[in-house]
Amino acid sequence: xxxxAYIGKRVASSLLVILxxxxxxxxxxxxxxxxxAQLSCGxxxxxxxxxxxxxxxxxxxPWYVQMGNYIAGIFVGRTFGTGGGAVVCNAPCLGYSFRxxxxxxxxxxxxxxxxxxxxxxxxxxxxxxxxxxxVWAALKRDTIVDRTLLGLSVVGVxxxxxxxxxxxxIAFALVIQIxxxxxxxxxxxxxxxxxxxxILPWLVLAILSxxxxxxxxxxxxxxxxxxxxxxxxxxxxxxxxxIVFKHAxxxxxxxxxxxxxxxxxxxLGGAVLTEKVFSMQGLGALxxxxxxNLDLQVLVGATLFxxxxxxxxxxxxxxxxxxxxxxVTLGRS
Amino acid sequence: xxxxxxxxTVDGLSVSFDExxxxxxxSLKLYPGRITALxxxxxxxxSVTAMALPRLDPSVATVTGHAYLDETAAAGTGTSGTSSxxxxxxxxxxxxxxxxxxxxxxxxxxxxxxxxxxxxAFNPVFTLGMQVAESLKYHQKGLSAAERKAKVLEQLxxxxxxxxxxxxxxxxxxxxxxxxxxxxxxxxxxNRPKVxxxxxxxxxxxxxxxxxxxxLISRLAAELDLAVLLITHDMGVVWQAASDVYVMHDGVIVxxxxxxxxxxxxxxxxxxxxxxAVPRLHVESPAAVPSDPAGTDVExxxxxxxxxxxxxxxxxxxxxxAETSDPIGTVxxxxxxxPESSDPAGTVAKVHEPAxxxxxxxxxxxxGREPAVKTSDSVGTDGVxxxxxxxxxxxxxxxxxxxxxxxxxxxxxxxxxxxxSFDLVAGRTRALxxxxxAGKTTIAKVVSGQLAxxxxxxxxxxxxxxxxxxxxxxxxxxxMGYVFQDSGSALNPRKSVAWSIAEPMSVQGGFSADEKRRxxxxxxxxxxxxxxxxxxxxHQLSGGQRQRVGIARALALNPSLxxxxxxxxxxxxxVQRRVLxxxxxxxxxxxxxxxxITHDLGIVQEVSDVITVLRHGRVVESGATERVLNHPRAEYxxxxxxxxxxxxx
Numbered sequence: 001x002x003x004x005a006y007i008g009k010r011v012a013s014s015l016l017v018i019l020x021x022x023x024x025x026x027x028x029x030x031x032x033x034x035x036x037a038q039l040s041c042g043x044x045x046x047x048x049x050x051x052x053x054x055x056x057x058x059x060x061x062p063w064y065v066q067m068g069n070y071i072a073g074i075f076v077g078r079t080f081g082t083g084g085g086a087v088v089c090n091a092p093c094l095g096y097s098f099r100x101x102x103x104x105x106x107x108x109x110x111x112x113x114x115x116x117x118x119x120x121x122x123x124x125x126x127x128x129x130x131x132x133x134x135v136w137a138a139l140k141r142d143t144i145v146d147r148t149l150l151g152l153s154v155v156g157v158x159x160x161x162x163x164x165x166x167x168x169x170i171a172f173a174l175v176i177q178i179x180x181x182x183x184x185x186x187x188x189x190x191x192x193x194x195x196x197x198x199i200l201p202w203l204v205l206a207i208l209s210x211x212x213x214x215x216x217x218x219x220x221x222x223x224x225x226x227x228x229x230x231x232x233x234x235x236x237x238x239x240x241x242x243i244v245f246k247h248a249x250x251x252x253x254x255x256x257x258x259x260x261x262x263x264x265x266x267x268l269g270g271a272v273l274t275e276k277v278f279s280m281q282g283l284g285a286l287x288x289x290x291x292x293n294l295d296l297q298v299l300v301g302a303t304l305f306x307x308x309x310x311x312x313x314x315x316x317x318x319x320x321x322x323x324x325x326x327x328v329t330l331g332r333s
Numbered sequence: 334x335x336x337x338x339x340x341x342t343v344d345g346l347s348v349s350f351d352e353x354x355x356x357x358x359x360s361l362k363l364y365p366g367r368i369t370a371l372x373x374x375x376x377x378x379x380s381v382t383a384m385a386l387p388r389l390d391p392s393v394a395t396v397t398g399h400a401y402l403d404e405t406a407a408a409g410t411g412t413s414g415t416s417s418x419x420x421x422x423x424x425x426x427x428x429x430x431x432x433x434x435x436x437x438x439x440x441x442x443x444x445x446x447x448x449x450x451x452x453x454a455f456n457p458v459f460t461l462g463m464q465v466a467e468s469l470k471y472h473q474k475g476l477s478a479a480e481r482k483a484k485v486l487e488q489l490x491x492x493x494x495x496x497x498x499x500x501x502x503x504x505x506x507x508x509x510x511x512x513x514x515x516x517x518x519x520x521x522x523x524n525r526p527k528v529x530x531x532x533x534x535x536x537x538x539x540x541x542x543x544x545x546x547x548x549l550i551s552r553l554a555a556e557l558d559l560a561v562l563l564i565t566h567d568m569g570v571v572w573q574a575a576s577d578v579y580v581m582h583d584g585v586i587v588x589x590x591x592x593x594x595x596x597x598x599x600x601x602x603x604x605x606x607x608x609x610a611v612p613r614l615h616v617e618s619p620a621a622v623p624s625d626p627a628g629t630d631v632e633x634x635x636x637x638x639x640x641x642x643x644x645x646x647x648x649x650x651x652x653x654x655a656e657t658s659d660p661i662g663t664v665x666x667x668x669x670x671x672p673e674s675s676d677p678a679g680t681v682a683k684v685h686e687p688a689x690x691x692x693x694x695x696x697x698x699x700x701g702r703e704p705a706v707k708t709s710d711s712v713g714t715d716g717v718x719x720x721x722x723x724x725x726x727x728x729x730x731x732x733x734x735x736x737x738x739x740x741x742x743x744x745x746x747x748x749x750x751x752x753x754s755f756d757l758v759a760g761r762t763r764a765l766x767x768x769x770x771a772g773k774t775t776i777a778k779v780v781s782g783q784l785a786x787x788x789x790x791x792x793x794x795x796x797x798x799x800x801x802x803x804x805x806x807x808x809x810x811x812x813m814g815y816v817f818q819d820s821g822s823a824l825n826p827r828k829s830v831a832w833s834i835a836e837p838m839s840v841q842g843g844f845s846a847d848e849k850r851r852x853x854x855x856x857x858x859x860x861x862x863x864x865x866x867x868x869x870x871x872h873q874l875s876g877g878q879r880q881r882v883g884i885a886r887a888l889a890l891n892p893s894l895x896x897x898x899x900x901x902x903x904x905x906x907x908v909q910r911r912v913l914x915x916x917x918x919x920x921x922x923x924x925x926x927x928x929x930i931t932h933d934l935g936i937v938q939e940v941s942d943v944i945t946v947l948r949h950g951r952v953v954e955s956g957a958t959e960r961v962l963n964h965p966r967a968e969y970x971x972x973x974x975x976x977x978x979x980x981x982x
Contacts, residue, residue: 236440238441324458326458
């Protein structure tokens with residue numbers, strides 16, 4: 001019961017955050033010195049045509065009216081224009097791409113499975129790799145193993161994803177040719193092929209992100225292993241493996257989880273560079289596309305969607321945190 | 334009749350860190366059913382020595398020497414109540430420090446360990462039940478989860494946690510320190526080890542809780558024939574609980590013997606100094622206080638405690654050496670100023686009736702909740718104040734500060750302190766006494782203007798502190814010095830000592846650099862520190878030196894009021910002695926009023942003229958120190974007094 005009240009409170013405050021994000025997006029994107037109507041006006045574009053298009057898209061209104069319409073559209077849907085030429089965007093309407101002729105929500109729905117496949121798989125992989133190497137480094141503290149892992153993690157943290165990505169493509173797709181160099185296959189069409197296509201993107205993202213997890217896990221584990229309760233566990237004759245993997249790791253994982261939630265939430269909003277390198281049509285590619293074509297409705301819709309994902313991820317992390325750490329009481333700040 | 338047989342014989346144990354030897358060939362013996370104290374100041378090597386036995390020393394330490402665990406101890410584990418201590422050892426003892434020692438069995442099965450800080454010694458994310466059961470899991474492997482739980486619950490009840498089911502499913506942060514320490518003891522003895530190492534088990538606890546825990550350990554030692562190694566820095570604890578003592582200094586045992594012998598006739602200079610430094614509480618017999626039902630209850634606690642102590646010597650009496658068992662018997666009598674001391678036969682009767690002790694209802698009481706929680710305060714909320722009596726002690730000196738009916742609420746209706754009134758008089762010291770959470774520091778904060786009272790007011794030299802702001806408030810505060818508890822963190826680590834001492838002058842303004850420097854040197858001289866300390870940094874000083882710097886800073890502006898918040902509680906006893914002497918001398922010279930916060934009644938008796946006893950944010954009793962300590966009117970004061978270690982020779 002307590003947990004439901006807590007979730008309710010968090011959802012309410014999240015809604016406020018989302019509203020503020022929407023406001024910021026509108027201020028940034030719709031006040032840019034570009035006229036969205038201009039882009040859809042066609043050529044040649046007379047002032048009459050332009051104002052007609054602007055009226056059709058609703059961009060002739062003041063920005064706050066536009067924002068009101070946009071927000072209303074999310075809940076009740078909206079219709080652009082009137083009569084036979086009217087374009088209907090059903091709720092939840094996150095905007096309408098006049099360039100692609102599709103509602104933004106539909107675009108997101110199409111692209112999200114691709115991004116989610118990349119993100120979730122990579123996240124699981126990097127969590128396993130990062131935590132395992134982090135624990136290993138902590139146990140082998142100040143030995144050659146520790147230093148090697150730390151050195152590698154510096155490379156991982158600092159290398160850009162397109163570099164690692166392209167190197168992987170060259171190595172495993174072009175030279176040895178064991179994995180496809182790009183593309184995406186729906187899971188429902190062919191699960192094996194789906195998996196096969198995703199291995200390289202997963203590896204790229206995992207190598208990059210695991211490095212950070214190695215470091216934070218190492219630091220946390222070293223800290224936890226020096227705590228008093230570890231000595232208490234030893235004094236009971238608890239085997240060292242149990243001390244490390246049960247007593248210390250559970251405590252060490254708490255901050256790791258916070259980081260994981262944020263990273264995963266952010267990645268679900270679009271793995272821009274990785275999608276580009278492996279030519280996958282995910283949310284990242286959609287965002288990139290909309291930026292280069294100044295498709296502002298898509299940009300706002302996709303960004304808002306990403307923001308909501310981060311907020312949800314955060315909420316899930318906080319709930320998990322309270323389940324893992326009894327000292328954290330939900331609903332008390 | 335056989336020779337007393339040591340269960341653990343430590344022989345030439347040395348511990349080194351990075352080639353640097355910190356303990357040098359320590360040898361000691363532990364006997365079944367007896368509490369042996371290893372006492373010393375910080376850095377003496379007492380903890381390192383004790384922790385080396387179950388090899389819980391830090392991994393960088395190198396341990397040499399031998400520590401033999403009697404073979405019977407290993408044989409007797411896992412079954413409760415088997416008596417060891419008989420001398421038919423076959424000589425196949427286990428060397429605890431050998432490379433091939435069965436570490437996992439030694440830890441938990443042969444030796445149980447209780448640590449200092451119960452709040453950090455448990456894993457915060459697991460239930461206490463799981464953590465106690467874990468102790469069983471790796472030693473008594475055949476048990477099912479349900480059997481383990483049953484055993485744990487039984488053990489929890491045995492150490493006095495009556496609602497064992499609730500404790501089972503609680504997390505560490507949900508219990509008090511005293512309760513946690515009971516759980517820790519349960520965890521340590523659940524496999525019925527023959528040896529219990531207790532590393533400062535009561536240092537983090539309030540005095541009434543300390544007493545209850547020490548009683549519990551004494552009772553278990555007697556009942557389970559447990560050899561207890563009690564590590565402590567507190568001579569009062571040694572006196573209260575142990576029968577034998579080893580005094581350690583700079584990694585060497587400087588003196589050993591029965592507690593009675595060592596306390597009465599210390600042979601080593603260091604032991605003498607240590608004993609002389611302990612602030613001792615001298616009070617008239619608490620039994621002189623006329624009948625009060627709860628009061629007798631408290632005394633009964635005490636007598637049970639002493640009984641179990643005597644039982645310790647009884648266990649020894651099975652295997653007596655004339656010179657050890659006899660003095661301890663005497664001690665038991667000497668330590669009982671209460672009626673039974675006049676009845677030597679009573680003591681004897683108890684020695685021969687350990688069973689009575691178990692069936693004693695008070696005995697169960699002792700093992701129950703902390704007495705402080707349980708004892709109802711008949712005095713009520715208004716407390717006992719002896720205004721006339723205080724006036725008699727304080728004389729007609731200048732009233733430096735008046736606290737008038739002060740209350741502080743953190744939430745509406747939730748008072749941290751309430752109805753606090755007292756005066757602080759020039760040249761006199763008022764002690765503010767109470768257990769943790771009593772509101773001592775809250776009051777100090779109100780008096781020093783760090784916290785505005787929700788109700789009531791604080792007048793400093795006639796001015797209302799809460800109404801003053803800006804420069805006026807600064808001027809009022811300039812008449813006030815504050816000495817903090819933790820000398821280590823109360824000084825800015827990146828600033829020199831001179832800067833820290835001069836800071837109050839810098840804040841007030843109006844002092845030239847030369848004036849400040851001169852004053853700093855003068856103050857250093859007053860607190861008996863060499864002038865070259867001025868340009869050093871806090872980390873280059875010892876704890877005692879840092880506290881002197883803290884006092885020098887507090888005195889920088891010649892305050893008329895000094896607030897000292899547990900100024901010596903983080904210091905070793907010999908250092909504490911010197912700091913207390915210093916404070917006393919400074920007060921005589923400068924004549925400031927002093928508000929001295931402490932939980933140690935021995936210190937109170939030494940430093941204060943009047944005393945205010947607090948409990949749960951209210952004044953329980955207030956009056957002249959000697960009267961309050963010798964003839965307490967409030968029941969809670971009596972409880973505190975009773976729980977305080979008293980070294981009576």
